[in-house]
Amino acid sequence: MTTVNSDIYAYNHNGQNIKVHWSRDTYDEKEYTDRIEFNYKDVDVSECYNDKKNVYWYDLTGFMCNIIDKIGKDKFDKFKNYYNECEILDNEYIILDNKIYKPYINTFPYGRFTYYIIEMKMKDGRLLDGKSNIDIRCTSPYYIEECNKDKLISMLKYRVKQYYKEKKIPPEGEYLLKEETEKYNKILQWFEENKIKSYVLNFISN
Structure with a gap:
């Protein structure tokens, strides 16, 4: 440091x-x-x-x-x-209705880059992720969505909270962290x- x-x-x-x-x-x-x-x-x-x-x-x-x-x-x-x-x-x-949920996160190292899959399934079967419409031709890993973990998590949080707000449907129970x-x-x-x-x-x- x-x-x-x-x-x-x-x-x-x-x-x-x-x-x-x-x-x-x-x-x-x-x-x-x-x-x-x-x-x-x-x-x-x-x-x-x-x-x-x-x-x-x-x-x-x-x-x-x-x-x-x-x-x-x-x-x-x-x-x-x-x-x-x-x-x-x-x-x-992800915090919803005073409950803590952990999204599914998987990583795929590729050369000097690390790609992420970050998603969460809602109780009605809808699968949400954090991807946005970024041009995949970008050369910097910071701007390639699959390499930007912080952005993926932030977008997933927003989508899960909006989905819950609009439909009152929470994530599947497997994502709930009881402790x-x-x-x-x-x-x-x-x-x-x-x-x-x-x-x-x-x-x-x-």
């Missing part, structure tokens, strides 16, 4: 000026992680993120400050653990008890 860029930003939250330390760490030419660090109301905040979901340093800074305002210093560490678990579940799986679903609902219960459930879920699903 190498830090390739860093800066210090000024952020104003409810009249309080906050100094936000931002840095970007890279693992290879394609993967990177951004980090923000700041102190607000005697709470040290350190959070990693990337902009794949269109969340930037100022969005995350404001969100964390609002959480501290809502739940206070004593509960923040527990919130951070739950929030990070929710982020992982939201990134890796992760129980964990997720335990976290939701804690969010609900602390009156931050809607705020947190809206931010995560942005």
Whole structure:
């Protein structure tokens, strides 16, 4: 891991000026992680993120400050653990009606490329995938849909959620992860008890 860029930003939250330390760490030419660090109301905040979901340093800074305002210093560490678990579940799986589903993923290495098949069958037999109408003549693997795992998963999530919204038909039971679903609902219960459930879920699903 190498830090390739860093800066210090000024952020104003409810009249309080906050100094936000931002840095970007890279693992290879394609993967990177951004980090923000700041102190607000005697709470040290350190959070990693990337902009794949269109969340930037100022969005995350404001969100964390609002959480501290809502739940206070004593509960923040527990919130951070739950929030990070929710982020992982939201990134890796498909969440419908508070249930966690894992799509079928298969990989086909071909030379220096890796092709993916990512799909999910709904209970009415409809098979959904993440492919889009991208010109397969593109030479860069980032733009060839079968090589872009993140894009395939993102498109599949959108299609599954739209299908469920329109037809009220969930995925087949074989995709349901019971243990992760129980964990997720335990976290939701804690969010609900602390009156931050809607705020947190809206931010995560942005």
